[in-house]
Amino acid sequence: MAVVTGAVALAATAMTGCAVSFDTGSRSETRSYDVPGSFTTLKVTGDSRRLEVTGTDTRVIKVRETRTWSSDKNKPRPRQTSEGGTLSLGFSCARQAVQIIGDNRCEIAYRIEVPRAMAVDLRTDSGALVATGLTGASVRLTTDSGSLTARQVRIKDLSASSDSGRIRMDGQAGTARFRTDSGGVEVTGLRAGQVVARSSAGVVRLGLTAAPDGVDVITDSGGVRLGLPGGQGYALTVTTDSGSRNISPEIRQDGTSRHRVKLRTDSGSVTVSPSAA
Secondary structure, eight states: OEEEESSTTSTTOEEEEEEEOTTTSOEEEEEEEEEOSOOSEEEEEEOOSEEEEEEESOSSEEEEEEEEESSGGGOOEEEEEEETTEEEEEEEOOOOOOOSSSOOOEEEEEEEEEETTOEEEEEEEESEEEEESOOSSEEEEEEEESOEEEEEEEEEEEEEEEEESOEEEEEEEEEEEEEEEESOEEEEEEEEEEEEEEEEESOEEEEESSOOSEEEEEEEESOEEEEEOSSSEEEEEEEESSSOEEEOTTSEEOTTOSOEEEEEESSSOEEEEEOOO
């Protein structure tokens, strides 16, 4: 395993901006650098307020990080490691007693460009995650509290999981999995073979542009809105303990179809209609 602490050992490192906030007493600085090397996977972890990864025609990983801290004793310390084709980015903060006056901020926001075909695994305790324009094997987005967004992706496997936050996606995936304990799922213009969605509290909206092999949706408290393309029959199973069932007559039901759709909600209505053109 190769371990690099800070950005000083990375190629083309440069500080591109520095700012001080007098309202909260916090300070911030922005650094940009390239990471050369033959990597197949990018993994980023940390308590980041916002983390954006965009697939482009770049041949190297381009990182722009904005560090924010309230005290020099608690300035975030970036960390980079590489092992087996995976580049891992993260940071650490010094442990401090709770401050009586002022805040205790220690965080890094990332904007990263990667080759389009790179697999991506993004995890944060609290913050928004955004993945755009990726075409690799997988995209995994995980947060305890924050929104998750995947835009214009064409990947084999997508996994998006949030304890508290909305999930949004458009694009193409072989398999797409969504889970949120508190927050809805909103998917538009999706082409996928298998779609699995779980929501403890929130509406699940799925708009599909091609007939899927399988859809499996369960919500504890929240409705389900599913848009399916025409021209195919669907083996459709709809269950709701407390709520209405609204299936458009334009949706052709066929119990022998290989396109199997299972929708269940304990409390909420279920609507199945043709996908928007």
